[in-house]
Amino acid sequence: MQLYNTLTRKKEVLTPVRPGHVNMYVCGITAYDYCHIGHARSALVFDVLVRHLRASGLEVTFVRNFTDVDDKIIRRANQEGRDWKDVAETYIAAFHEDMDALGVIRADKEPRATEYIREMQDICTTLINEGKAYATPSGDVYFRVRSYPPYGKLSGRSLDELMAGARVAPGEEKEDPLDFALWKAAKPGEPWWESPWGKGRPGWHIECSAMSKPYLPLDIHGGGQDLVFPHHENEIAQTEASCGCELARLWVHNGFVQVNSEKMSKSLGNFKTIRDILESYLPETLRFFLLGKQYRSPIDFTPEIMDESEKALNRVYECLREARKGLERASWKKTPLPQDIVKEWQELGPAFHAALDDDLNTAQALGHIFSQVRIANRLLEDKALRAAEGSREILEDLLRRAADWTARLGMFGQDPQTFLIAQRDRRARRAQLDIPAVEALLQRRLDARAARDFAASDQLRDELAALGVAVRDTPEGQVWDLI
Ligand SMILES: [Zn+2]
Structure with missing residues (x-):
């Protein structure tokens, strides 16, 4: 190094x-x-x-x-x-x-x-x-x-x-x-x-x-x-x-x-303690932001950059969640993957380590992680590629590599679904959403749907939208997010 x-x-x-x-x-x-x-x-x-x-x-x-x-x-x-x-x-x-x-x-x-x-x-x-x-x-x-x-x-x-x-x-x-x-x-x-x-x-x-x-x-x-x-x-x-x-x-x-x-100085009143920041963002978001630049460069803290860091971090966790789901599929076909995808995937693993070996370039290392996420997303979203045996190998490799990212960067190691919900709750807190009120409406909507009262369910959806909440019905149940 x-x-x-x-x-x-x-x-x-x-x-x-x-x-x-x-x-x-x-x-x-x-x-x-x-x-x-x-x-x-x-x-x-x-x-x-x-x-x-x-x-x-x-x-x-x-x-x-x-x-x-x-x-x-x-x-x-x-x-x-x-x-x-x-x-x-x-x-x-x-x-x-x-x-x-x-x-x-x-x-x-x-x-x-x-x-x-x-x-x-x-x-x-x-x-x-x-x-x-x-x-x-x-x-x-x-x-x-x-x-x-x-x-x-x-x-x-x-x-x-x-x-x-x-x-x-x-x-x-x-x-x-x-x-x-x-x-x-x-x-x-x-x-x-x-x-x-x-x-x-x-x-x-x-x-x-x-x-x-x-x-x-x-x-x-x-x-x-x-x-x-x-x-x-x-x-x-x-x-x-x-x-x-x-x-x-x-x-x-x-x-x-x-x-x-x-x-940053106390006299300018822009003094940010770690505690202040963790009121609004998850610790991993702060870690992601601070590692987003090579350590010798100056770095500028703004709420906008923190919001962007949060979104970028979520992209990695969403990909890991979808990769896990994708791997639960039972059958894979012998269709070959395009060679350029396989080659790029193989090069990105060592490139990640090389970036850290080069004066701890975390910015570049994160860039390589996002290139891997892009490849995995492409495999997961493309119907033809998704079924290929080669995709299974890459998705399995992705999860192994993610464990290595965690070992070296201290990120991406949490259960993706739990993490993404925690992120949503931080965003809700920043937006000063009335969480108990939202939860009450969500429960009423669940009850209405269980009773097959779809008119009431639709009306509750509108009430939630008025509060800034979007609700979706998925095979795993009702999920919500900020609009
Ligand atoms: Zn000293």
């Missing part, structure tokens, strides 16, 4: 340090608020990467941390008059709830910053002893950026460029504006731990250097694009300067999510 490496700015073949085993570390959330759609994208990108690697026969140790002590957590705790630990616990639990709903596989290890205080202090001590960091009289510890010449290699920034933007804030005792904090002396009212430099707490970046240390060198280090600088740049400096070894081989960063073509 090839992945785009932010460090070298090109696609590179993933060659695990230990053959057959991938160590992957992804920066997790700072637990001070509910996760938004940007968090969902990052989680889904790395979820699909882990799934794809495992389905391709590799073992993966997947580590994703939680930042459970930080300025934002402390601020929120103070605003709400709560304990900071309580705030962190609340939002870690909320993270698990949201990610479980989205079908994101849990990381194998979920270290928390506060469990690694000792290890962080050890890194600081090593760096101080080697002259690469220093403690200030007030008890802060800074990394001496100029002691690490490759600094800037990940983000592609030179020290001169960085100097232009660097500032020393009032009260900071930095030797050089470029230096960054490894350890911060505790201010009144803040959580603190004893340290060789007095009571204090860790800086943000040092956490990940401590939590990733047991897995070095990482085969893949991931996170959102916003983490490239300074967070990941600083992680590299801390780890590589303190242990002399490489932190990570491949640096994988996912792109941003915009909302209605604007950057």
Whole structure:
């Protein structure tokens, strides 16, 4: 598999340090608020990467941390008059709830910053002893950026460029504006731990250097694009300067999510939490939308695109439902299928895997799925083709391939009929349909038909239509949908 490496700015073949085993570390959330759609994208990108690697026969140790002590957590705790630990616990639990709903596989290890205080202090001590960091009289510890010449290699920034933007804030005792904090002396009212430099707490970046240390060198280090600088740049400096070894081989960063073509921010009021979105759409619709673009491209969230995603997703499930029904037919004829159909079908299976192997191109992989759905629909809809023995083979293959899509993408794995009804109910909810009223009318119509009172049944159909509901009678009974 090839992945785009932010460090070298090109696609590179993933060659695990230990053959057959991938160590992957992804920066997790700072637990001070509910996760938004940007968090969902990052989680889904790395979820699909882990799934794809495992389905391709590799073992993966997947580590994703939680930042459970930080300025934002402390601020929120103070605003709400709560304990900071309580705030962190609340939002870690909320993270698990949201990610479980989205079908994101849990990381194998979920270290928390506060469990690694000792290890962080050890890194600081090593760096101080080697002259690469220093403690200030007030008890802060800074990394001496100029002691690490490759600094800037990940983000592609030179020290001169960085100097232009660097500032020393009032009260900071930095030797050089470029230096960054490894350890911060505790201010009144803040959580603190004893340290060789007095009571204090860790800086943000040092956490990940401590939590990733047991897995070095990482085969893949991931996170959102916003983490490239300074967070990941600083992680590299801390780890590589303190242990002399490489932190990570491949640096994988996912792109941003915009909302209605604007950057998402609390001040613009367009902040979309996962919870908000799941009020209106099924989790798989959000997953489908977010995987609809290659992970490095920006993606734009709009209600229209979500509606389109829902329709596209339904097309796959409808095809799987019809394929299952089609396969229940007893007799097949020896008529041959046109060669072009067979050939295209055979090529699309490997093409799906090749798309994922090419820098996890989920957009292209989904395109190949839709090509397969088109072929299957053609076989199911064409009377002559439908009976052919070759069609049975393709439809059986479709169901096997769908299981592989589920393994790799985390989609298309639900019972089609149950899923399609759940989708309809979400649409009904968005349309603010009065479901109890609809159900009452549907029941009355069933009763009328059972009593062979077709005039009443027709009138009830009209009443349902007035509410925006279409009803159909099928061999499986009465079914309804939004008009
Ligand atoms: Zn990190």
